[in-house]
Amino acid sequence: MHFVETKGILSSHNGMNLYRGCTHGCIYCDSRSACYQFSHDFEDIEVKQNAPELLERALRSKRKKCMIGTGAMCDSYMHCEEQLKLTRRCLKLIDTYGYGIAIQTKSDRILRDLDLLVNINRKAKCVVQMTLTTYDEELCRIVEPHVSTSRRRFEVLQIMKKNGIPTVVWLSPILPYINDTQENLQGILEYCAQAGVYGIICFGMGLTLRQGNREYFYAALDRHFPGLHEKYRSKYGYAYEIPSDRSKELMRYFHAFCAQHGIVSDHERIFAYLREFPENRVYEQLSLF
Secondary structure, eight states: OEEEOOSOOBOTTOEEOSEESOSSOOTTOGGGSGGGOOSSOTTSOEEETTHHHHHHHHHHHOSSOOEEEEOSSSOTTOTTHHHHOHHHHHHHHHHHTTOEEEEEESOGGGGGGHHHHHHHHHHSOEEEEEEOOOOSHHHHHHHSTTSOOHHHHHHHHHHHHHTTOOEEEEOOOOOTTTTOSHHHHHHHHHHHHHHTOSEEEOOOSEEEOOTTHHHHHHHHHHHHSTTHHHHHHHHHTTOSEEEOTTHHHHHHHHHHHHHHHTOBOOHHHHHHHHHOOOHHHHHHHHHTO
């Protein structure tokens, strides 16, 4: 990893990426795409070392409380977070200044900061988002090799539920000929139902490939799924959208399951929920003083 001083930390929509790059090794990662113009190896993590100072300045200057989002381009709980604790420092600031947090990860390292997440949720709002793609544990270790398995992420979702923290699952991507089965989808959805998630974000059954992540993905297919690279090339060529042949039937099953279990599946509604800051809870807290 290497360290940089950055000029700003919050996007126009209050999103925050403390790191750039990733060490999780997921074979499908879109963030590897050439369009993001990485000037360093993807696994050589760029650390925005002045992020806490910039965040505090931004939070102090805002006229209105809001939700702060993380995880759009990197995971807040990569391996380096154990040592650097940038995420924890920023969560402390969000807690201190009374903002909300919508945080996304694939790692059980988030449990280290459960105390702060609970406190933020008590005073404002905290939503934990987890990605689930592969129910089978052995397959998960191939597709997402350096991160908590789906079973462990399910356990994290359960812990959040026990602590009153709402959760959202990203069901993406579903890889044609690898995990695009009803058995895989059913396993993941049952995890979601048992964990009482608020909603599941799913844009369809498939994945996207473009220059950069396409080459990495195909190299992984060559290592772990011999012959599948050629099948992808023949069927999809250089297409950006790679839909599963089973997409329609799997999406029907997905929506029916969510409706049956009271899980929100409209991604626009979920995004609105992630952005919504509960003003009334702030007023309740102020009234205590």
